Amino acid sequence: MYVTQASWKSEIFQVTVGFLPDRAQIGALGLVVLAVLASWVVKLRRRLAYRRAVRPGQPVHAARYGQGRGADHLGAYAPQPGPDDTRA
Template sequence: MYVTQASWKSEIFQSVVGFLPDWAQGTALGVFVLAVLAAWAVKLKRKLAYHRAVRTGQPIPEAARGAQGRGADHLGSYAPRPRQDDTTA
């Protein structure tokens, strides 16, 4: 008989939940499931916004792209000044 072994993720989750009292184990499991469902919903919402923007020919929203931009995009007043090419040399 072939028995599959649990993944390392489920082993860690079971060991962490095993330390909790019985009344907290159900709550921890519920919070974990809620977090997974929320992450799935956000991912689905971004995917739908991306496809809707592509279909209508609109620019793709930043949140739908999933990109955070570059570090220089968030420097504000600390950003270096743009260089001006010196063509007189």
């Protein structure tokens, strides 16, 4: 009968957790499960945000009247208007 061997990652994990007392083993396993679930949640949130961002037909946020450009709020660091700029 052919018995599959565990991967090197699971072997290292079993050896590492094997040195811990029983109560700490349960805590370590809980932390690993929590880390896996957290990574799944982060991936799902990123995927949903990406799908919302590329959804067609959504209105683009337009600047309100009098809001100006980003350079208008830079004060002394704003670029000076050139001769081809019609704004004052």
